[in-house]
Amino acid sequence: MNVLFVGAHPDDIELWAGGTAALYAAGGHTVYFCVATNGNVGSTELPPDQIASLRLDEARRAAGVIGAHLIWLNFDDEFLLDSRESRTAFINAFRQAKPEVVFCHYRQDYNPDHSISGMLVDECVQLCGVPNIKTEHPPFHHTPHVYFMDTPAGIGFEPEIYVDITSTFATKIELVRAHASQNSWMKHVFGYELEAFLEIPARFRGLQAGCRFAEAFRPSYRWGRTFQQHYLPNMLSVKAREQVS
Amino acid sequence: MNVLFVGAHPDDIELWAGGTAALYAAGGHTVYFCVATNGNVGSTELPPDQIASLRLDEARRAAGVIGAHLIWLNFDDEFLLDSRESRTAFINAFRQAKPEVVFCHYRQDYNPDHSISGMLVDECVQLCGVPNIKTEHPPFHHTPHVYFMDTPAGIGFEPEIYVDITSTFATKIELVRAHASQNSWMKHVFGYELEAFLEIPARFRGLQAGCRFAEAFRPSYRWGRTFQQHYLPNMLSVKAREQVS
């Protein structure tokens, strides 16, 4: 199964769904990380070009940790807009990844790139199969399911389904650490040390879900993507509960 | 796995979740039908005692169709209240069925017995394991998941998850027809022939879900019952999607 994660900035996927991505990879699925912007404002010291270049390197390194394929859309950081260019780029990325499942930011997230990239995924994913929309990669003919990732500190986000990431939490830390330039930046923006920022939400979502560490998601309920079953990693090997207990 | 369906009146389970119940039964699971009231006002011709007696017979016949166990709480029709007596009776029924999954009416359904029985399930299901609440059946020590069933004509109900009942729709008809006394009554109350009333929602939910006939549900998100996986029949044998397509 192909699984696509779409983040607004380098390190977003890792922060909000890194443990889940690692589970898919560990389960033998093909994972794609699509990064909408180049992160070229994400530094207090480096100028845009240099930080963008550095962040691409880091994104490659992070993707490499779990063998994910990186799709780099290269839009300017904090200036992702709804436009013909962005709709086309997203559709092309979907076609490159041919995913069964797509993860993206919540449409009511806290940042314009987050909100707009979530909107672009949610609205445009069903356009993959339209042959007259020409992009580099050819159309494919199923509609992927879409899950929204958690928000920073979970503000305004009511989870509907959880993934137990206890077994991949260490990998999640590694994924985020690959974005070495962002540690001081995150301290600057979020006011928190990396580990605290990762661990507190993971433990809280775990408390809600009944496990040690968890990531939380909401499905997008839309035409062609309603749910008879979920394709989350913890469901890919469901056994009837009584067999377990 | 034990699965418990709680309906306000005889025939409610069959109407809103009969196809799903049949799927569980066909899958070898143990199914319980718990009926909160005795349906003793559900007739334009018979007096309360006679109609209640007749409806118990019909409920037994319906349960027999799929080999479900019947739990008959015998509260008066249209007068189910939140009381010590009703909370205790519900807890005892949970303990009798020892379910992994419970289905009940939506708390914003259209009828007081529906709303109150939904509330009693949703609020009291986690009390099953409290030893100092003494009932006929002993406590058990896990918290079942809870799903809300659809409403009449789906009014005010936004589905979150669907079960494909194409293979059991004929059985669903049979389950409802076992409630022979209710055909004219339903015509009286709903103004619709039985088949139309069953078929139109099943086809609409199927249209939404991408299959011929479906039933629709909403999980109840509560402490101890959040979702890492669903235990709906279509999920008990999940295969990764790419293997199918």
Add this chain to the structure above:
Amino acid sequence: MNVLFVGAHPDDIELWAGGTAALYAAGGHTVYFCVATNGNVGSTELPPDQIASLRLDEARRAAGVIGAHLIWLNFDDEFLLDSRESRTAFINAFRQAKPEVVFCHYRQDYNPDHSISGMLVDECVQLCGVPNIKTEHPPFHHTPHVYFMDTPAGIGFEPEIYVDITSTFATKIELVRAHASQNSWMKHVFGYELEAFLEIPARFRGLQAGCRFAEAFRPSYRWGRTFQQHYLPNMLSVKAREQVS
């Protein structure tokens, strides 16, 4: 057409829907005022029995202003509960009035009698036609539409439809003034002079609705009561808009 207004206390109908009631009456419709409790705590000076007796007199006087029929359920003020007794009393009142349209308090109103009476109307109105529920008045066989009345100062109430009461606002004042004992009580409870408390919301709802004075409502969307048309007074003589402009 028969129209039923159900208020928790004497003067509630007049306060939140008096102008609309006056419009129905002026249009030749038969209006019922059903008062759930006897208002027996609504005084800082009189004991319960005396104030209840006085309030019944006042309620009669108010109903008389527009020729409405008064139904007095006589439950204790601030202690209306969901019970067999209250469900039966409400069903009997519906049957007495045989309404096409029922108005009641919003289910998220600010007072337990308001909330419970709104719930009892909303949940039990479709039980009017059930012959095995025996009450003094016989069953009838249609399901009335239900509208929720505004809340005090409109808190938490999003109107969906408005009635222009400019022509009956003076009558509304008269209806409320018939509850003479409540003027000082309202000052005590609401901290506002009667006129201010009536006029400010009426003008604000009028501003929203595009007229001088208005009352605001929300329909109850439930099985058997969905809307193909409204039966509000301003809709009973609708002319196509172009004929007007």
Add this chain to the structure above:
Amino acid sequence: MNVLFVGAHPDDIELWAGGTAALYAAGGHTVYFCVATNGNVGSTELPPDQIASLRLDEARRAAGVIGAHLIWLNFDDEFLLDSRESRTAFINAFRQAKPEVVFCHYRQDYNPDHSISGMLVDECVQLCGVPNIKTEHPPFHHTPHVYFMDTPAGIGFEPEIYVDITSTFATKIELVRAHASQNSWMKHVFGYELEAFLEIPARFRGLQAGCRFAEAFRPSYRWGRTFQQHYLPNMLSVKAREQVS
């Protein structure tokens, strides 16, 4: 009365509100169909220019079925954006139609052209009367009411008001069939035969509304457009209900 329907693509109006449009036309009202995009990706075989040209022909034919006036905005299919150009084009279309009532897509519909066209109608309709916004057609000076049309398979759409289209359902079929090129396309996109896709929702909305076939709507509650009365076809000749029963 002038009535304007705004659809994202050719055939959208027909699919979600064709029966209602036919009722207005049958009632002697002047109906406008405004189509935002030219549908130039809606084919698996034809290239954009040819399919756009064909779809314009079909849209004319459909409009002709009920004598509606066609307004063709000619934006590119799947690339409608919020822009100065689109706001101006929508305002000009409103001014051309001078409607009392406007129908548009729901703002949370499943497709970007649907969502954006719904937004453009909802936000810009009150700008019709601003003389300094110059467009081909002159300003007019009332604010039309706005209703949102149903979504595909009704996902995420809670109806508030219904129109009984039993008498025009055959015309609705004819309206949709005029879009002959779209039958195979719809099979491709929706996976359903045309008749099934039209009939299942119409019967479900009819079940909810208490008639055979219905279309469902939600009003837009906004400044200058709040509701004292509705101008839906079934309300234009309202008779007091007691005259009927």
Add this chain to the structure above:
Amino acid sequence: MNVLFVGAHPDDIELWAGGTAALYAAGGHTVYFCVATNGNVGSTELPPDQIASLRLDEARRAAGVIGAHLIWLNFDDEFLLDSRESRTAFINAFRQAKPEVVFCHYRQDYNPDHSISGMLVDECVQLCGVPNIKTEHPPFHHTPHVYFMDTPAGIGFEPEIYVDITSTFATKIELVRAHASQNSWMKHVFGYELEAFLEIPARFRGLQAGCRFAEAFRPSYRWGRTFQQHYLPNMLSVKAREQVS
């Protein structure tokens, strides 16, 4: 200022608002703990009478930690109902405490005693001043503000306002530990060690609020209790922000 906390069971106040209560106490305010039920099912070993007696002792000890006054309503655990008796008991408790601010459970909390006690506070708090409702304590004449406390693991609870409890978190631990009998019980019910269950939510709410440990609340917006200012402990000594930074 008098501050009243109303919990469903002994230890609920401590668990969801203990840090805030400690802040009020430290600020010189008079704090009341009102416990609705006697907790008489909260044990896997002791029978009801003994556990109730033990829990009263523990509740006294906990209240003693911060010098709070204990009000013990003694309803049966898990069987709190909306009744004349419970409404009267709650009104009497309000009158005893004469609070400016009341804290209670969220009305959509996970347990019937939680939901019902939240409802009783929210609906009945404005009845304190009604002289004809006779209770042991006399009426008082202002309407307290009401805040809803967080839910277990925060499920379904969107905070609106936070209290920084970093300085009283140790006291909160002490308050909860005073309920010694409940440590094993909580392990039984919640599956978590006490410290983990306290610490994870406190750190998560702190992450949301920008401090180390926090408790989260939602105001109740109702007639007579709308907000021009909050009376939370962190607001009682507000300094203009620029003076701080």
Add this chain to the structure above:
Amino acid sequence: MNVLFVGAHPDDIELWAGGTAALYAAGGHTVYFCVATNGNVGSTELPPDQIASLRLDEARRAAGVIGAHLIWLNFDDEFLLDSRESRTAFINAFRQAKPEVVFCHYRQDYNPDHSISGMLVDECVQLCGVPNIKTEHPPFHHTPHVYFMDTPAGIGFEPEIYVDITSTFATKIELVRAHASQNSWMKHVFGYELEAFLEIPARFRGLQAGCRFAEAFRPSYRWGRTFQQHYLPNMLSVKAREQVS
């Protein structure tokens, strides 16, 4: 403390938050009025350039009434879009004002400039501190709180917090009257005389809040802007309530 108000058009700030702005100014705080568009369509008589020029004069005069600093972004009236240009202009305005608190339109307000300017504030305010986003004014390093202002006639707006503007209501009138050209325009657009339009909502919000005249707001709950305390004028000098009563 610096306080920034962002309005879509000249006179919006004055209409929806003028009394609050006057309170801040009276309290010695530094107030900024940022006007997104130049109002160049707001006339039935003057052409765009002349009306824009006149409106700038009026905006300066209004700001002068309370000594506020005016920031004039000069976008075209009714054509404010989400673009690189608008995001940058807003960020620059934030940096110029360096506010602790920002007021803006509600994101579900009735007009595209209102909605878009509310979105731009809500999404972009936390970008002020990003050094690589270069604007005329330098970055600053705290995240302001954001409050949404009321809507016209309060439609669709549920207040969460109120400011008592009784003492500045006369100033609010003066602020709005400074926009002399808009009096006839408002009559044209809103159909109301200025005084009525100002007074009716102010009295209604006052009725809700328990004072004579009030303005109503909703906080924006987002990462970095959650609330431990509010910085509204009536809170800047909070005294414990018992000291007052």
